[in-house]
Structures are given as structure tokens and as C-alpha cells.
Amino acid sequence: MTLIGSGISHHNPLVSVVIPSKNRPDLVIATLVSVIDQTYDNIEILVVDDGSDMPLAPLLKDRFSDRVLCLRNDQSLGGAVARNRGAQSAHGDYVAFLDDDDLWLPNKLEMQVDAFSKHGVDIGVVYCGFDFLYKEEIVPRQNKYHNNCDLSIAVLSGCPFGSPTPLIRKHYFDMVGGFDRELPSCQDWDLWIRLSKVCGFYPVKESLALYRIHGDQISTNLRKKIDGRKMVLAKHYDEIKNYPRVLSAHYSRIGSLCVLADEHVEARDFFSKALASNMFDGGSFVHLVLQFLCRPLEKWLIERFSVNTIDGIKVIH
Numbered sequence: 001m002t003l004i005g006s007g008i009s010h011h012n013p014l015v016s017v018v019i020p021s022k023n024r025p026d027l028v029i030a031t032l033v034s035v036i037d038q039t040y041d042n043i044e045i046l047v048v049d050d051g052s053d054m055p056l057a058p059l060l061k062d063r064f065s066d067r068v069l070c071l072r073n074d075q076s077l078g079g080a081v082a083r084n085r086g087a088q089s090a091h092g093d094y095v096a097f098l099d100d101d102d103l104w105l106p107n108k109l110e111m112q113v114d115a116f117s118k119h120g121v122d123i124g125v126v127y128c129g130f131d132f133l134y135k136e137e138i139v140p141r142q143n144k145y146h147n148n149c150d151l152s153i154a155v156l157s158g159c160p161f162g163s164p165t166p167l168i169r170k171h172y173f174d175m176v177g178g179f180d181r182e183l184p185s186c187q188d189w190d191l192w193i194r195l196s197k198v199c200g201f202y203p204v205k206e207s208l209a210l211y212r213i214h215g216d217q218i219s220t221n222l223r224k225k226i227d228g229r230k231m232v233l234a235k236h237y238d239e240i241k242n243y244p245r246v247l248s249a250h251y252s253r254i255g256s257l258c259v260l261a262d263e264h265v266e267a268r269d270f271f272s273k274a275l276a277s278n279m280f281d282g283g284s285f286v287h288l289v290l291q292f293l294c295r296p297l298e299k300w301l302i303e304r305f306s307v308n309t310i311d312g313i314k315v316i317h
Contacts, residue, residue, distance in 0.1 A: 011117075012042050015109055015167065016092030020082030021100035022050040025059055027212070028100040032060070032068060035098065040110040045069065046086040047100075051076035080179035080187045087170070087178055095170045101212040102164040103133065108208035112167040115204055123149060124172035124199025125192070127161040129207035134214075134310050141308070143207055149200035151192070156239060157246050158253075159189035160201070164209040166192075172199045180235075185221070185228030193236055213310050222261040225316055229254050248278035255287060256302045257316070264291060 017035050021028040028047065035045055049056040049072040057070040071085060083097050094116070098104065112126040129143030144160075151160055176194040179187045195201075233240065233250050240247050255270035268291050274284035290298035303309065307316055 013093035016090030016095045018086030034103040048082040048086045050082040080181040084178040103210040105208045124169040125201045127166040128204040130162040130209035133210040133212045145203040152196040163188040185224040248274040248281045252284045
């Protein structure tokens, strides 16, 4: 394995960057360049080729020499398995995961490692903000940061930050068992819920990553999004049920996604569950009324107020 930099030390810890990829050779090269161009230089880079039609290793060897280690799954096993495999092969004190179509700004890792150095070992995740990238143009977005390092309750309400942003102390990642391969989506959110039980989270309050929009993503795949949220809710239900408004909001959100997917019977079921969990959930009541009176208006309201739409592409987080 080839490292960029001088090796692991207390003051200059090794950061392992894991990038799963499948059939996106041009995009993964741009992603890798954004990692190699980091101002923090003690990095190892692991690309997990998840069954690409044309193996990535020869291309990456030719383009990056020995600066990138390429592992390969002969058959596609999914993003969670690919990320876990990369993490198992990583030697860093910290690990970061980057999708093969996203990018980092040059000072991202430097600022996050610096944040770790100023806090105790109870901080296991340092995250930051991100913006969208569409047709190579940056589209700013509103980032939210938590001032409290204990996110064990807040994270039950929803994914607290974007997937290309966290740097994770690898000890804690290994402790909670990595990504759940059974989830079709929301794998990152589930990981943050489990990590919140064992460590704190600290924000670098700057946008240091770019999430590329091109329409071929889980965030634009409604069925996977619905199924993933349902499975995360079921997995952590015993905790979430203790917060009726949070539970109601989850049911309502799934119902809204079902409306967008034109799954109206399922939508009504979840809006009904939302009201049963919290009788004061006026939004879910309105949804139920609109389900019978004016579905087009209901769908328009959801798209207008709950979905990021960029050039006709719906981005749902």
C-alpha cells in the first residue's frame, strides 16, 4: 500500500480515504484529483472497484501510478460492502468516505484534522458543510451545523450532514461495525445514529465538499429512498418512539416521498400513522385531506417546499 506523506504520527495522523466506484471512470478521476490536491498530505487512498464492466485498476495505475490502491469486487456488492471493504484495508487513524462523483475542496482534510487535534478523543466525527455541483457550476445550499457535540437525540430526527463531509476516527467506525449492507439507502444516516451512541460530533462551519448532481444517484431514486427510510425507522424504532413528534415527522416524511412516487395508498397509510403518533401534526392532516381532494396540489406543495430541484432533477435528502 502506498501512502502520500510520511506515515502515521500523533501530530500528523494518517487519513485513509475510501472511494467506492462502478462504471464512472471519468468522474472517479476528477474525484481522485480533488483528494490528491488536498493541502493535508499524509493520506492513503483506496478505490474499491465494485464490479465495473472494465476494471479500474489499469486506468488508475496509468493515471496515478502507485498513489492509489485499487481493490476490486468481481461482482457488484453495493456501496455499503465496498466502503466496508475499503475501511478494512485502511491503516489510517481517521477514515473518510467519498463517492466517486463528489469532490473535496483543497483544505477540507487539513481543517478537519486540525479540529480533531484541538479536541479530546471523545470526538469521533468532524463534519463540514457542502454545496451542489451541477454542470461544473457550484450551486450554494443552506448548511446547518449543531453547536452541541452530543447528537444522539438530534440524529434521530434525520441525517445531520452530507455524506461527503465527515472525517471519522477509525476506532469508532470499527467499534460500531461500519455501514449496514442490508439498507438500500440511508446507510450514512444509520451509521451516524450508531456512532452518536459512542462518540461526539464536531462541526467545521464551512462548505468544504461538493455533491455532484447528475440524476443517476440514490438521492434521486424515490423507491430506494422510501425503502431505506422505512428500514432505518424500523431498526431504530425503540429509540425514536420515545419522541412522538420525531416519530410523527418520520411517518410524514415517508408519506411525502410516497406522494412523489405516486404511491398514494402507502402515502395515506403513513400520514395516518403520523397523526396517530402525534394528533397535533397539522401537516399530516392537510396531506390526508389533499389525498382525497387534490393530489396534484399536494405533490406541488411537497416539491415546492421539501425538495431541492436543480434543472428538473429532484435531490432528496
